Every structure is written in structure tokens, then in C-alpha cells.
Amino acid sequence: MSSYLLKRVMVLIPVLIGMTIIVFSIIHAIPGDPAETILGQKATEQSKQALREQLGLDKPWISQYFDYMGDLLKGDLGTSIRTKTPIAKEIMPYLAATLELTAAAMLFATFVGVNAGILSAWKQNSWFDYTAMIIALIGVSMPIFWLGLMEQLVFALKLHWLPSIGRMNQRDPVESITNLYVIDSILAGRWDQLWTVIKHLILPSIALGTIPMAIIARMTRSSMLEVMNSDYIRTAKAKGLSQFLVVYKHALKNSLIPVLTVVGLQTGALLGGAVLTETIFAWPGVGRYIFEAISSRDYPVIQSGILIIAFIFVIINLLVDLLYATIDPRIQYK
Amino acid sequence: MKKWGSLALTLTLGAGLVLSGCGGGNNASSNNGAATSSPASTATAGASTQDTLVVGRGGDSASLDPAIITDGESLKIDHQVFDSLLEYKPGTSEVQPSLADSWEVSTDSLTYTFKLHPGVKFHDGTDFNAEAVVFNFQRWSDPKSEYKFEGDSFDYYDSMFGPDGSRVIKDVKAVDDLTVQFTLNQPQAPFLQNLAMTSFGIASPTAIKEKKENFKNEPVGTGPFVFKEWKHNDSITLEKNASYWKEGLPKLNKVIVRSIPDNSARFNALQNGEIDLMEDLSPDDLSTLEGNSELQKIERPPFNVAYLGFNFKKKPFDNVKVRQALNYAVNKQAIIDAFFAGQAQPAVNPMPPSLWGYNDQVKDYEYDLDKAKQLLAEAGYPNGLPDTVTLYAMPVSRPYMPDGKKVAEAIQADWEKIGVKTVIESPEWATYLDDTKAGEKDDIYMLGWTGDNGDPDNFIYTLLDKDSIPGNNRNFYVNEDLHKILVAAQKETDQNKRADLYKQAQVIIKEDAPWIPLVHTTPLLAAKANLKGFVPSPTGTEYYSEVYFE
Numbered sequence: 066m067s068s069y070l071l072k073r074v075m076v077l078i079p080v081l082i083g084m085t086i087i088v089f090s091i092i093h094a095i096p097g098d099p100a101e102t103i104l105g106q107k108a109t110e111q112s113k114q115a116l117r118e119q120l121g122l123d124k125p126w127i128s129q130y131f132d133y134m135g136d137l138l139k140g141d142l143g144t145s146i147r148t149k150t151p152i153a154k155e156i157m158p159y160l161a162a163t164l165e166l167t168a169a170a171m172l173f174a175t176f177v178g179v180n181a182g183i184l185s186a187w188k189q190n191s192w193f194d195y196t197a198m199i200i201a202l203i204g205v206s207m208p209i210f211w212l213g214l215m216e217q218l219v220f221a222l223k224l225h226w227l228p229s230i231g232r233m234n235q236r237d238p239v240e241s242i243t244n245l246y247v248i249d250s251i252l253a254g255r256w257d258q259l260w261t262v263i264k265h266l267i268l269p270s271i272a273l274g275t276i277p278m279a280i281i282a283r284m285t286r287s288s289m290l291e292v293m294n295s296d297y298i299r300t301a302k303a304k305g306l307s308q309f310l311v312v313y314k315h316a317l318k319n320s321l322i323p324v325l326t327v328v329g330l331q332t333g334a335l336l337g338g339a340v341l342t343e344t345i346f347a348w349p350g351v352g353r354y355i356f357e358a359i360s361s362r363d364y365p366v367i368q369s370g371i372l373i374i375a376f377i378f379v380i381i382n383l384l385v386d387l388l389y390a391t392i393d394p395r396i397q398y399k
Numbered sequence: 400m401k402k403w404g405s406l407a408l409t410l411t412l413g414a415g416l417v418l419s420g421c422g423g424g425n426n427a428s429s430n431n432g433a434a435t436s437s438p439a440s441t442a443t444a445g446a447s448t449q450d451t452l453v454v455g456r457g458g459d460s461a462s463l464d465p466a467i468i469t470d471g472e473s474l475k476i477d478h479q480v481f482d483s484l485l486e487y488k489p490g491t492s493e494v495q496p497s498l499a500d501s502w503e504v505s506t507d508s509l510t511y512t513f514k515l516h517p518g519v520k521f522h523d524g525t526d527f528n529a530e531a532v533v534f535n536f537q538r539w540s541d542p543k544s545e546y547k548f549e550g551d552s553f554d555y556y557d558s559m560f561g562p563d564g565s566r567v568i569k570d571v572k573a574v575d576d577l578t579v580q581f582t583l584n585q586p587q588a589p590f591l592q593n594l595a596m597t598s599f600g601i602a603s604p605t606a607i608k609e610k611k612e613n614f615k616n617e618p619v620g621t622g623p624f625v626f627k628e629w630k631h632n633d634s635i636t637l638e639k640n641a642s643y644w645k646e647g648l649p650k651l652n653k654v655i656v657r658s659i660p661d662n663s664a665r666f667n668a669l670q671n672g673e674i675d676l677m678e679d680l681s682p683d684d685l686s687t688l689e690g691n692s693e694l695q696k697i698e699r700p701p702f703n704v705a706y707l708g709f710n711f712k713k714k715p716f717d718n719v720k721v722r723q724a725l726n727y728a729v730n731k732q733a734i735i736d737a738f739f740a741g742q743a744q745p746a747v748n749p750m751p752p753s754l755w756g757y758n759d760q761v762k763d764y765e766y767d768l769d770k771a772k773q774l775l776a777e778a779g780y781p782n783g784l785p786d787t788v789t790l791y792a793m794p795v796s797r798p799y800m801p802d803g804k805k806v807a808e809a810i811q812a813d814w815e816k817i818g819v820k821t822v823i824e825s826p827e828w829a830t831y832l833d834d835t836k837a838g839e840k841d842d843i844y845m846l847g848w849t850g851d852n853g854d855p856d857n858f859i860y861t862l863l864d865k866d867s868i869p870g871n872n873r874n875f876y877v878n879e880d881l882h883k884i885l886v887a888a889q890k891e892t893d894q895n896k897r898a899d900l901y902k903q904a905q906v907i908i909k910e911d912a913p914w915i916p917l918v919h920t921t922p923l924l925a926a927k928a929n930l931k932g933f934v935p936s937p938t939g940t941e942y943y944s945e946v947y948f949e
Contacts, residue, residue: 097829103461104554110870111562114553119550145462148631149550149615155631162633166896217667235634235655236451274775347632347659347668357632362829365838 077376083366084375085134086197090369092359093126099362100190103147118148122364133368136222142373143365147358152369156354158257160373161244162232163350166342169266169333170274177276182285182324186293187312197282213272213345220268227264230347234261259393273339282328288320321392329385334377337371403460411700428640439862449948450652452930455665455674459632459658464615465600467551471849474597477654478940480522481600481620481636481718484532485512485591489934491701491943492853494595498527498621499579508586508892509584515577519644521603529573534604536571548612559852585890589854591658597940598854620904623649623944632658637943649944650932662796666925669694675930675948682740682801685929688925697924701744701751702931702937703799704858705847707810707915711875712838720778722912726764727771728817729915734809738802742923746916748905750858754850755894756901761909771817782816783884791835791844794825798939799847800920807845807916829926835873844873845917850940855901876913 100113118122121132136143142152181201185194221229226379232246233239239246239258247266250258291318292298301315340352351370358366458472465477499513514902519527538546539556542563547553567590570582583590593599603721606619616894618626621644624637637654657674659665662681669677670691680688690692709716709725716722731745747763750756775783790811793803800806804825824841826834835844842921848871851857861867864885865877881904888900890924908914930947 097827097833099829101832102829104552109554109558109562112554112557115552116550144550146550149462149548149612158630159632214663214667217664217671221671222667224673228673229671230659230664230673231633231657235453235636235657235673238636241630344660347633347657347661348663349630349658353632353660360828362852392886 070387073276075385077379078155080379081372081376085137085372086130087367088371089126089130089133092362092364095130095362097362098134099146099364102361103363104318105265108378116146120236122200133365134216137369142369144275144360145363145366147361147363147366156351156370156373157351158244159351163339163343163352165245165247166266166273166339166348166350167234167332168333169234169270169279171273171328173270174274174281176358177274178281179285179324181278181282183262183289183312183317185282185286189290194286198286199307201279201282207275209272209341210345212275213269213342216268216272217242217345227268228261229268230333232262232265233258234265237261246312269342269348272345273335273342277328280331281324281327285320285324288323289316290319311323318392320391325385325388325392331380333381336377337374425768429529449675449929450650452651452654452676452943452946452948453674453941454654454656455659455668455677456656457660457662457679458667460629462615463618463626463629463635464551464602465598465618466553466602467615469596474940476626476635476637477600477618477620478597478622478761479624479654479943480618480626481597481602482622483595483599483601484515485595487595487853487936487938489945490936492702492850492937494590495590497595497898498532498601502591509583510592511581511583511918512574513579513581514646515579517577519621520642521606521621522619522640523603523606523814525603525605527601527621528576529579530576531601531604532579533571533573534607535599535601536568538607539599540566540568542746546607546611548615548716551615553669555596559593559596559598569861575588578939588889588892588894588897589852589856592741592852592854623942625656632660642892643944645944650947651943669925669927676924676926678924679796679798680925681796682738682785682923684925685742685923687742689759693928695926695930695931697935698742698936699798699922699924699939700753700937701919701921702753702939703849703922704746704749704751704919705797705917706746706749707846707917708720708835708844708846708874709876709915710838710842710844710873711877711913713842715778715780715784716842718778719911720774721780721784723764723818724771724774724778724817725814726912726915727767727774727915728813730813731767731917732766732804735918736817736908737809739806739918739920742916744922746919747909749781749862749914749916750855750901750905751850751919754800754853754855754858756855756898758902758905760902764912768813768816776818780818784820788814788819789832789840789842790821790823791870792823792825793839793845795828797847798849799918799920800845801920803845814820836869836877838873846873851938855897855937859901859904859908860889862926863913864925874913876911878907878911879905881911882893 100116102117104113121129129279133143144151144185145155148155181197185197188194217229220227239249239262240253242249242252246262247259250262298311298316337352339350340356342348343350343353355370358370424761456472459471460476461470462468462473463476465474465481468474484497484499485494487493487544488495498516500516500517502511502513504511505733516530521527538544539553567583567585567587568581569584572580574580600620603619607614610617616629623643625640627636627638630636634655634657639649639652643649659668662679665677666680666684668674688696711717735741735743735745735824745763747761748758752759790807792807793800796802804823805822811823814821833844834840848858849860862871863876864872865882868875884900884904890895891897891900926933929949931949932947933941934945935941
């Protein structure tokens with residue numbers, strides 16, 4: 066298994082290099098002048114030209130690429146053109162914010178999705194099954210933007226149950242240590258703040274988690290149905306085991322492999338794709354960080370931001386692959 | 400291993416159960432919880448005890464060093480942290496003393512001597528004095544200054560006082576501790592007006608020397624609020640400057656400025672009590688606001704212009720009759736009623752009526768389709784234009800134009816009636832600015848401008864003079880007579896004479912019709928009803944120092 070791990074990690078290197086080449090060529094193909102967008106309509110031509118020279122934007126992109134890779138090998142992720150701050154320093158709070166949101170969204174998606182899928186399969190063709198699958202269908206096609214604003218309207222404005230934006234109550238801010246506010250408020254022993262932070266997480270994580278939840282529900286249902294029709298389940302039933310035990314003990318584990326794949330892929334997708342949720346809920350995450358970098362043609366941030374996301378994505382995939390074996394020992398690594 | 404795997408899964412699912420249990424089950428009881436934490440520290444703090452202001456705005460600052468930035472969002476914060484030598488009287492663009500108590504101008508308008516306010520200290524405890532002023536101006540004007548850090552450029556300095564090689568300011572020297580003298584290379588009419596800009600806020604020399612590059616993240620000035628913390632894309636926290644030199648100010652203890660990009664979400668947050676003041680209210684939300692007695696509407700004085708510009712590089716838009724014809728075919732009032740909730744006035748000239756030098760004798764091209772057809776015929780197009788016109792409509796919302804595409808569609812329909820077919824294009828913002836600046840793809844483009852400093856030069860010269868090509872003159876409009884007038888106006892120091900020159904300029908521009916001036920909008924803000932003392936500024940940057948809660 067350790068040789069398998071080593072092999073997988075070695076494969077990462079060409080993947081990430083390929084990634085940088087693709088991202089680099091695409092962003093340099095987009096029209097739009099960084100100097101113009103960064104300095105704004107009101108800057109003089111002279112200072113725009115000076116900025117271009119300073120950033121090496123007047124050089125051919127091939128040589129810009131090698132400059133960038135050279136820095137990267139030295140561990141330098143570059144400096145944001147817009148804020149003029151080193152990216153490695155700047156990106157951490159954004160990553161932490163997205164990580165917290167993604168984790169909450171996936172907890173919600175996995176918990177609700179898996180259970181809804183199981184129940185649907187268990188009570189196949191019942192009213193619950195139909196309702197759940199219709200909700201799943203709507204969930205998959207739900208525009209996040211609309212869902213987010215509706216949540217705010219109902220749960221924040223009408224009912225006043227939950228806050229509508231941000232990560233915490235700004236009037237009583239959480240001291241940031243790890244930038245994961247759930248953990249920070251536990252470290253500080255501030256249970257009231259923990260509760261506030263969790264409340265801030267609920268609406269955005271439902272908005273973000275709805276699509277994966279629906280996908281997971283449908284995947285679990287079909288995978289469960291397949292397993293439920295297999296011989297060993299029939300045997301288990303024949304032995305007189307209770308429905309609950311059959312479903313949750315015997316069937317669930319074997320139907321989890323495809324579900325786990327979906328969970329892994331969706332987590333990766335959420336990491337980079339949370340832009341809309343982060344915008345509506347004013348969540349200072351990495352999606353918005355990169356999105357704003359794209360609008361201002363902040364090349365170094367786009368490159369390094371996407372590279373980091375890609376890196377996390379492949380790591381998650383690796384973890385999912387490793388988890389397979391713990392669920393199903395028949396899967397072997399070579 | 401196998402057991403551990405299942406255990407981990409069970410735990411994950413279990414944690415999910417707990418978490419969603421909290422979310423679902425406790426909702427009813429959390430009603431009170433929410434009230435004590437976020438939404439209504441306002442409600443509990445209620446009567447005049449609230450001393451923290453939470454502002455919601457659309458974007459984050461790019462940097463906090465006022466000298467190196469040009470974006471409005473950054474200026475808003477710097478306005479609280481820094482004082483300039485002069486400032487604008489709240490709510491106007493009229494200059495009044497700030498760090499400089501008084502000044503004298505020599506008869507040739509080349510020497511300005513300022514008396515500085517005594518006893519002022521920077522937030523780091525060091526003294527504000529003439530040396531500090533000299534240090535700042537040297538930093539901005541010397542391209543080789545060791546305090547010009549990597550990536551920095553002092554754009555507003557270059558733009559207001561001329562780029563290196565043609566500087567307006569020749570020399571700044573400290574006469575004594577509290578007297579500073581500026582010598583100019585040539586007279587500059589809006590000199591005092593320019594000095595009052597936030598960009599020329601005086602920074603602590605000690606802090607710049609110590610913090611170096613990091614100064615842009617930890618600004619130190621003499622302003623009413625002290626910078627505390629910046630969580631990027633999230634919030635900026637400012638605290639009261641307890642030893643502020645202006646008696647009794649600031650009235651607030653703390654200001655938190657949050658970035659909430661989506662307009663509707665920002666309005667939701669205001670209604671939910673999470674913020675006390677919001678910028679850029681969408682006109683669509685106006686009726687909801689007016690129906691809520693806990694909120695108030697704040698109108699910023701119109702100090703902007705939205706317009707359509709004709710690309711002179713493209714035929715037939717180099718033909719003045721065609722441009723005038725299209726001017727006659729735009730129904731501005733209908734557009735204002737439909738898309739601005741009435742919060743705008745039709746624009747006649749390229750600058751707003753509130754600005755001195757505005758020519759109210761200039762008559763607009765009225766909405767008259769017959770007249771438009773007639774002019775097109777005179778230009779040689781009796782059946783309308785043969786080719787489809789590419790109309791660039793803004794993809795982003797701006798204070799002067801909340802929804803460019805909808806407005807473009809209305810104009811498209813009007814022009815259709817006189818035989819001008821248009822296709823609307825709305826590329827992403829950076830591309831949009833690039834394309835219009837190059838002038839190869841667009842025939843007509845939509846854009847706008849908000850004034851920086853209360854001088855007509857900042858509108859007319861910046862946007863329509865031949866010197867502004869390439870750049871903000873995306874029309875490629877060149878008129879030598881106009882150029883002469885605008886340059887003369889820059890050198891004239893008598894404001895009445897300058898006003899006359901700008902009035903002449905507006906007549907020429909109306910006749911040439913390089914633009915269709917569309918609207919001057921009244922940008923809207925919204926706040927808690929008990930927020931007082933907020934005076935909206937035409938330039939878009941207000942002091943929070945006078946704000947308090949009743």
C-alpha cells in the first residue's frame with residue numbers, strides 16, 4: 066500500500082504541471098488588460114505602462130510562464146497584482162473559510178442524501194420514495210442564487226431565526242487563530258460564539274449542499290436497490306433479520322462505494338465552485354477570491370489559486386481511493 | 400482496519416445528524432438566541448447607547464495606502480483614517496481647512512503658504528508637522544523614492560499634478576514647524592480643490608519607514624478613526640481615535656465596514672439588523688425600503704453622468720448629422736421612469752448641473768423621431784442605416800447605471816423606429832474596457848463617470864479632450880477649438896472666467912454631439928432610521944465621524 070501511495074503521489078507532479086500550463090494559456094488568452102483593470106479608468110497611461118513593465122506583462126507569455134514556474138519551484142506562489150500582497154500569505158484565510166463552508170455543506174449533503182436514498186430504496190415506489198426523488202430532481206436543477214436569496218428571505222427576514230450573511234457576528238468578533246471559526250470559538254471556550262458561528266453556517270451550507278445532496282440521494286438509492294436484490298441480502302432476510310439491520314448493517318456498506326466516489330468528487334467541485342454561494346452570503350472564501358482575481362485579471366492569483374484547488378482536489382481523490390479498501394477489503398492496491 | 404472504517408463513517412453520519420438536528424430542531428427556541436447575538440444588538444442597544452456602526456458595501460478595498468489606489472472602495476476607508484491639508488465641506492465639493500488652518504497665495508499664483516493646525520498627532524503618537532507634509536509630497540513626486548515600494552504607483556498624484564517630467568508642483572518646503580510652502584511650476588486653477596482629495600491624505604512618516612511594504616495593510620494617519628483589522632473580502636474594523644484633534648469627534652466608538660457583493664443580500668442584511676447602513680441600494684428595492692418604518696432612504700447628490708459615446712473611428716458615426724439624429728431618437732424620461740425608479744434626471748451636458756460652470760442655456764435634443772429621420776435623410780440615409788450597429792452595453796452595475804443591458808434594449812427599440820438596427824454586446828468588464836479603449840469592435844458604447852474633485856475639468860477634459868486618447872476619450876473625438884478652450888481653462892485662475900470657458904465648451908460639445916448624455920443619477924443608500932449625522936457626499940466618500948445613533 067505504501068508503494069501504491071508513493072506511485073500516486075508521483076503521478077501528481079505531471080498532473081499539476083499540466084494544470085499550470087492549461088490555466089496559464091487560458092487566462093492569457095482572455096482579452097483584457099490587467100493594468101487597466103487594476104489601476105482603473107482613472108489612472109494615467111504612463112502609470113499603466115509602468116505597471117505592465119514592472120509585472121513583466123509586456124514579455125511573451127512563454128517567458129512569463131517560465132518566470133512563474135521558476136518562482137513556484139522556490140516555493141513562491143507570487144504576489145497579487147491588485148493588493149500587492151504575497152498570495153501564500155493572503156490565501157490562507159480564504160481557504161479556511163471555504164473549507165469550513167464545504168465541510169458543513171458536505172455533512173449536510175451526505176447525511177440527508179444518504180439517509181433519503183436508503184429510505185427511498187427501502188420503501189421503493191412508496192410516497193416517500195416519489196417525494197424524495199422529486200425533491201432530489203428539483204434540488205439538482207435548483208439555481209443556487211435563487212435558493213440562497215429565498216433562504217435569506219424566509220429564515221432571516223421573515224422568521225429572524227438565522228443571520229443572513231457572513232461568518233460571524235461582527236459586533237462580537239471571534240478571535241482568529243486557525244481561521245476555522247468553529248474551531249477557534251471552541252479553542253477560546255466561547256460556546257455562545259460557537260453557536261453563532263454554527264448559525265451563520267446553516268443557510269449557506271444548505272444552499273451549497275443542496276445539489277450534492279440530491280446527487281448523493283439518487284446515487285445511494287440506485288446503488289442500494291442493486292444491492293438489495295442480491296443473493297446475500299435475500300439470505301439475510303431469510304434468516305429472519307429485521308429490516309433495519311438488513312438495510313443499515315448489510316446493504317449499506319456495500320452500496321457505499323459508488324456513493325463515496327460521488328461524495329469525493331462533489332467535495333472537490335464545491336471547493337472551487339462555491340462562488341455563487343460565497344457571493345450571496347458574503348462569505349469570504351477562495352471561490353470569490355479567485356473570481357475577483359479573474360475580473361481584475363490578477364494573473365498570479367488566478368494561477369496559484371486554481372493550482373491550490375487542483376492540488377486539494379487530487380488529494381481528496383486519493384483519500385477516497387484509499388477509503389475504498391477499508392470499506393471493501395476485496396479492493397487491493399498494486 | 401475494517402471496523403475503524405465503518406466507525407469513521409458512522410461518526411460522520413452521526414455528526415451530520417447532530418448538526419442538522421441543531422439546525423432543524425432548535426429553530427423555534429433559537430429565535431431568542433438570534434435576537435441577542437447578531438440581528439438585534441441594535442434593538443437591545445437601542446436608545447442612543449449604540450456606538451458601533453456596521454456598514455455594508457459592494458466590494459473590498461484593494462489597499463489602504465491612499466496614495467497608491469484609485470478605486471472608490473479603498474478611498475472610503477482611507478477617508479476615515481487620514482486627513483488631508485484641506486477637505487470638502489460635507490455634502491458639497493467646496494474646499495475648507497483641515498490639517499491646514501489657513502493659506503496664502505502669491506499674486507502670480509505660484510506660491511501657496513499653508514499654516515498647519517498645531518498639536519495634531521498621528522495614530523502612532525508621532526507629531527504631525529511641516530516635515531511630515533514635505534515627506535509625503537516627496538514620496539509621491541520622486542519616482543526613485545525609497546518609500547515607493549514594489550508595485551506602487553502614485554496615480555492620482557500623477558494625474559492631478561502632472562506625471563514625472565511635467566510636474567505642477569516644483570517644490571515643497573518646511574518654513575518652520577507649522578508652516579509649509581508649495582512652489583508651482585505653473586499656475587493650476589484647481590490646485591486647492593486637488594489637495595483636498597483623500598488620495599493626498601498625510602501619512603505618518605515614521606510608520607511608512609517602519610512598516611515599509613506593509614503600510615498598505617496597516618495605515619497610520621491623523622484621521623478620526625484608527626485602523627484596527629482587515630479581514631480581506633470580509634470586513635475592515637476601525638476604532639475611535641480618542642485623541643482626535645477635532646473637538647468632540649468622532650461620535651462613534653467603532654466602525655466595521657463589511658463587503659457584501661450582492662445588492663439584494665446586502666439589503667436583506669440591513670433589514671435583518673446585521674448592518675446599519677448600506678451603499679448602492681438597487682432602485683428595484685426602493686418601494687420595500689419606503690414601506691419599512693425602521694429604515695430610512697439617503698440620497699447622494701447627483702455628481703455623475705451616464706452616456707452613450709459614438710466611436711468616431713467607425714462610419715457613419717464620424718458624421719455629425721447621424722450622431723444628432725440618434726440623439727433625437729432617445730427617450731430619456733421613459734428610461735428614467737422604467738429603470739431608475741425616478742432617481743435620476745435627464746442629462747443634457749457632460750457634467751452634472753450641481754457643478755459650477757454648468758451651462759443651463761444649452762438645450763437638449765428632444766425626443767423627436769421625425770426630426771431624427773429627417774437628419775438621417777440629410778446625412779444620406781433616407782431608409783435608416785444600412786448596417787447593423789454594435790451597441791456595447793455595460794455588463795456591471797455602476798452608481799450611474801444600475802442595469803446597462805435593460806437601458807440598451809430600450810434604446811434599441813427606439814432606434815428601430817427610425818430604421819437603425821442594433822445588436823447589443825456585453826462582454827465581461829475587463830474585456831469591455833479594453834475593447835472600447837481600442838475602438839475596433841464597438842460602434843457605440845455605454846459608460847459613465849463620477850466626479851473626483853468638484854472641478855469641471857475632471858469631467859470635460861478627462862472625458863472629451865484629445866489629450867485623453869487613448870484612455871477615457873473612447874470616442875476618439877478631436878476638436879481643436881474645444882482643446883484650446885479646455886487647456887486655457889486649466890491655466891486660468893479666476894473661477895468666473897473659467898466657468899465661462901467651460902460654458903463655451905458645453906456649447907461646442909452639444910453641437911458636435913460626440914455623446915448622447917443619458918442621465919445624472921441620484922445614488923441611493925439606506926440606513927437604520929435612528930442613524931443620524933450621515934451627510935452623503937457627491938464624490939462618494941463620507942466621514943463617519945459625525946455619525947451617531949439616536
